[in-house]
Amino acid sequence: xxxxxxxxxxxxxxxxxxxxxxxxxxxxxxxxxxxxxxxxxxxxxxxxxxxxxxxxxxxxxxxxxxxxxxxxxxxxxxxxxxxxxxxxxxxxxxxxxxxxxxxxxxxxxxxxxxxxxxxxxxxxxxxxxxxxxxxxxxxxxxxxxxxxxxxxxxxxxxxxxxxxxxxxxxxxxxxxxxxxxxxxxxxxxxxxxxxxxxxxxxxxxxxxxxxxxxxxxxxxxxxxxxxxxxxxxxxxxxxxxxxxxxx
Amino acid sequence: xxxxxxxxxxxxxxxxxxxxxxxxxxxxxxxxxxxxxxxxxxxxxxxxxxxxxxxxxxxxxxxxxxxxxxxxxxxxxxxxxxxxxxxxxxxxxxxxxxxxxxx
Numbered sequence: 001x002x003x004x005x006x007x008x009x010x011x012x013x014x015x016x017x018x019x020x021x022x023x024x025x026x027x028x029x030x031x032x033x034x035x036x037x038x039x040x041x042x043x044x045x046x047x048x049x050x051x052x053x054x055x056x057x058x059x060x061x062x063x064x065x066x067x068x069x070x071x072x073x074x075x076x077x078x079x080x081x082x083x084x085x086x087x088x089x090x091x092x093x094x095x096x097x098x099x100x101x102x103x104x105x106x107x108x109x110x111x112x113x114x115x116x117x118x119x120x121x122x123x124x125x126x127x128x129x130x131x132x133x134x135x136x137x138x139x140x141x142x143x144x145x146x147x148x149x150x151x152x153x154x155x156x157x158x159x160x161x162x163x164x165x166x167x168x169x170x171x172x173x174x175x176x177x178x179x180x181x182x183x184x185x186x187x188x189x190x191x192x193x194x195x196x197x198x199x200x201x202x203x204x205x206x207x208x209x210x211x212x213x214x215x216x217x218x219x220x221x222x223x224x225x226x227x228x229x230x231x232x233x234x235x236x237x238x239x240x241x242x243x244x245x246x247x
Numbered sequence: 248x249x250x251x252x253x254x255x256x257x258x259x260x261x262x263x264x265x266x267x268x269x270x271x272x273x274x275x276x277x278x279x280x281x282x283x284x285x286x287x288x289x290x291x292x293x294x295x296x297x298x299x300x301x302x303x304x305x306x307x308x309x310x311x312x313x314x315x316x317x318x319x320x321x322x323x324x325x326x327x328x329x330x331x332x333x334x335x336x337x338x339x340x341x342x343x344x345x346x347x348x349x350x
Contacts, residue, residue, distance in 0.1 A: 011293025018303055093314040094340060101317065120314050122308040123338050129304035133272040134297065135284065161318030189309060192318040203312065210305035225302075226294035230259045238269035239306040244340040247313035247320050 009093050012132050020209040021130075024202065025139065031147030032195060035120075038144040042077040043120040045084060045141060048073050048128065050090035060092050065109045082117065084131045089121050094244030101162045112153060112195055115163055119199030126206045156195045166194035178203050183214060189247060211236070261291055268296075269303045 004021045006013035008224075028044060032075045050056055053073040053209050059065040065088070065089045074083045085104060097148065127247060128138045154176045156164040168180040168191075193199040208214070212232070216224045225232065256262035264287050271280040287296045312318075 006297075009297075011288055011297050013297045014294075014301075017297070017320070089311050089315045093311045095273055096314045096317075098317055101315075115316070118312060121315075121332040122312050125311060125323045126304050126308035129272060129307045130300050133280070133303060135281065135299035160318065165316075165318075170263070173266050177284070188318045188321050189313055192312050196339050203308070207305060207309065210301035226298045227265070227302070228260075231261065231299075234257070235265050235299055235302045236264055236306040239273060239303050240310050241312040242270065242273050243307065243314075244288065245310035245313055246340050247318060 002142055004139055006134075009029055009136070010092040013133070013134075014150060014209075020205050021139075025142050027202050028123065028186065031145070031149050032116050033152060033198050034110070034116045035177060036144070036149060037147060038110050039078075040116075040120050041141050041144045043117050044124045045075050045082060046078055046086045047090050047124045048089040048138065049073065053087055053091065056087050056091040058231060064165075065092055065095055081107055082114055083151060083184050084112075085109065085114060086121060089118065090125070098143065098162050111150075111163055115193050115195045118155045119193055119203055120228060122203050123206065126203075126210060130210070133144070154194065154197055161192060163192070164195050165191045166197065167191070173238050261287075264290065265299055268299055272300070274301050316334065 002025060004018060004025055006018055028040055030040075031037050031039055035043070039067075042170070050072070055068065055070040055072050059068045060072070062068045071164065072080075072083050072087050074087075078086070081104060088100065104114065113167060125223065131138055154166045155170050155174055156166040157170065158164045159167065164174060168183075168186055171177045171180055177198045179194065179200060183190060190200065190204065216222070220229055223229065254262050255266075256268075259265075264283070268280075268287055271283040272282070283302040284296060284300075287299060291299075
């Protein structure tokens with residue numbers, strides 16, 4: 001069992017970051033809503049493998065990713081469709097488009113699995129980029145635990161994004177109304193993965209600890225981190241620009 | 248080493264250092280990342296370094312959530328940032344037409 005710890009680093013890592021990373025690692029190996037624990041671990045491993053994929057490198061260098069055909073270098077644990085999803089999101093997110101997403105659906109991708117897979121990718125990227133930035137090797141993936149996905153779908157509709165989302169008003173009176181507790185004006189990015197509410201809760205456990213809690217984001221009278229609001233947004237903006245992220 | 252008050256800071260204290268790290272952490276140059284890391288630790292302190300790494304890493308992930316779901320920027324944010332988004336080239340990004348703002 002991997003025990004995430006940053007105590008050997010020469011620099012202080014906040015305890016809340018360490019705790020959030022440990023929780024993420026615990027969730028990673030557990031059965032999710034649409035994926036088993038083993039499938040979630042396979043997605044995590046594939047996310048890492050994508051970084052060494054020659055096809056992804058060639059596509060990244062091409063004027064259009066569609067101009068380069070071939071096969072991904074992959075772990076062999078997931079379907080070609082899942083591998084395509086994971087590799088493209090991991091290596092070239094700025095050029096994803098609705099046509100690409102709808103092509104996956106036409107080929108048989110299940111939207112709920114797509115979103116849960118995205119949630120796993122996001123957790124791995126957030127933690128692996130952190131360790132990489134501090135000169136550490138990525139943490140060994142946790143062991144998969146037994147259990148079956150619950151396959152419980154919220155009252156999500158296609159309304160805001162390519163993927164169906166659960167609007168705050170549609171969550172009221174349902175089992176998922178706690179998703180928006182304390183977030184009466186949930187930002188679009190918070191709603192993005194709401195087709196799988198557990199994916200939102202898991203990823204935003206990292207958001208509030210690695211970035212800022214919602215009440216702190218616009219509290220410019222106080223500082224909550226060792227870098228101030230302006231410095232935080234500068235770093236965030238630079239990363240997003242390099243990723244060609246419009247949001 | 249980049250000094251405080253450097254015009255490259257863009258008016259934000261240690262801005263050039265932070266941009267250097269954010270660029271390096273997404274790049275392939277291990278030596279540059281190590282140098283950027285050590286520069287922040289030496290000048291701003293270890294806690295500033297780890298918080299910077301945390302933010303950079305989080306946004307490397309959140310960008311993927313946005314881009315893979317096609318979630319649009321809220322209209323109010325798009326309107327508030329319209330002038331400088333064009334000026335600094337964001338509107339020229341490949342996905343800008345599809346995800347620039349809510350339909």
